[in-house]
Amino acid sequence: MKKDLSHSRRTFMKAASGFAGTAMFGGISFKAFAQQAQALAPADHCFVFAYFGGGWDVLLNLDPRDPNEFTAERISETRILPGYSLLSQDPTYPTMPIRPEGSNIAFGPAVGRFANHFDKMAIVRGINMNTVAHEVGFRYFLTGKEPNGSAARGSTTATEIVGQLYPKMTAKPPVPNLAFGIETYNDRYDGYANALRVSSSNDLLLTLAPSPTALDSEIEKQLIDMRGKPVTCEAQLYDSRGLVGQYQDARKQVRTVLDASLDRYFRFDSTMGDPPAVAMEKSATVERYRLRVGSNGYPNDPRNSSAARAALVATALKKGVSQCVSINIAGGLDTHFGTQLTQANNQRAGWNALGDLISDLRESTHPGGGTFLDHTTIVVFSEFSRTPLINASGGRDHHITNSCAIVGRGVKHNFVFGMSGNVGMSAGVVDHATGLANPRGFQYLPDHVIATVMASAGLDYSIMRVDPLKGLMAGT
């Protein structure tokens, strides 16, 4: 049964006068009704959460060890074996940790082009994950709150961020929270903070592309004209709390998105029908992310590869489609039985894609001033790490001590916070204000990392119930 719109004349006049008053004097009752659809514009502060699925080997990426110091002969003493020599089948892998010129950060051999951006990132080493179960560690890092059993507790960090920031935004992105191949939870915010979950780029295209069932263009125009006509006074009255206005704004946004033909920016494998400027922009994307289009010889699938996902992230942020993008950037890392080379290859695909994404953001100008990377925080994580010793099957098992990378806005750059132990890579005990080892210090958990990300963005982090790592935040 629909809501009855018939009211007495007296009731109607009272409400109408209330509407006029609140509209004239800036009251909130009809604010939503008066809102106009905003043109798409990039968010002032964007966030990317990049997940490496399966549990990564931190010796190969963010917490390397010198193989000359941690030798096979000293295993009983150190309980650590870098195993870089096992990558020698592929000469593109260095057999020593990488330290680019000017870098305070040493990287493992699998980080690829990601290491080029040492001057824009902080690495956190020695994080105690408190778990070696995939779902638990993954959900722990996604939410910053230790799960109940294996069930996530609370909202994902991306949802927290959108939940807090979206109501204050003037130019609201059409899909503020995008989750690509990754779980997302919302336990406390209204629906606007829910992520649009997509498992492939096709799902996103469905949102941005014209309807698959076409109407005649003239008939479509008639429908648009009719929707644009002034609503009746009764309809205004019905919408006194703004839901209808919100829906009408959303429909205007749909038109804005469709008129901007945003879907064509995400179709990396085709420039058919694109205006020259769009085609040129997409060609640059194809080049940057080495996407295989036609016979260009590049290795990366333009629809489903780490590189294509990174390109999707960049496009979503730069075109103002999203503010937070969570993405499963690489997988296949649960190598209990795999070789070191398998782990390194699977990792490197993700790191190279991230390196290209950061290059893209560094070289793109943000309308608010500076580059896109100046307006973006990228958190790179996995559910846990792998044992510092190689098992009998030639692989590595689950290990509790983890690392993560935070790139861009909000954290110190060219900086390492914390450390893992030199015996068995135990979790670090540090002074939270400096990140330096201190036997009187404390361990740090994913809660601390996420609280730091929230705090550095000026957001309420009280739900984490811990203080941020002050030594990691920019400007401290």
Place this chain on the structure above:
Amino acid sequence: MKTLKTSLVAVALVLAACSSKPVEKPEMAGSLETIDMGNHPPMVKLADPETNQGHVGRKPRRITVAQLRESILTTTGRQWSQINNLAASLGQADYALTVSESTEANLVFAKFLEDGAREVCLATANADLNNATAANRVLFPNVTVMNRDFTTMTDAQVQDNLQYLAVRFWGQRFGDDEVGAWTQTFRAIATRAKAVNQPAQAWGAMCVAFMTDPRFITY
């Protein structure tokens, strides 16, 4: 003792004879007037706008995905093929990863509803056009269709059908001023549909308009 038994049998026979008489109808006709119930609690009236921050009644709500699924089926007799695939994006909670149903009327909902309305409405309009029994049609059951041309309908016929659709989709009739604007739009659409030989798009497009109207998705 024997006398007592005989008396009881006699009384029983007398009662049986009484009960077989036809029941007399009450002289007073039924009434729809409300009856004063004495201590019944008072009905809650709509709040006075002056004491309700200018609002009348409670806040409208967007329908859930389950309600949308039923509404589409009830109003058109067919289901949108993608509604289950897109349920999560439309706001449906799975109570594993998302524990609250989103009833935001946001961009994704508006976009997918438009897609769904077009699929369902054009299919319904096409089926109606091929249905020889007028009464079985969904979108224009009382319209005499001549050569699949809706431009010959009079204003009164158009308005009658629009009012029928308004009740079908929204559960309420148009106001007089609004039905005029919709009639005008229908006339333009019907003319165009005839010109491009797409007769299903005449009432099909109007069905899309009804299904994507705020009155369809709120209550």
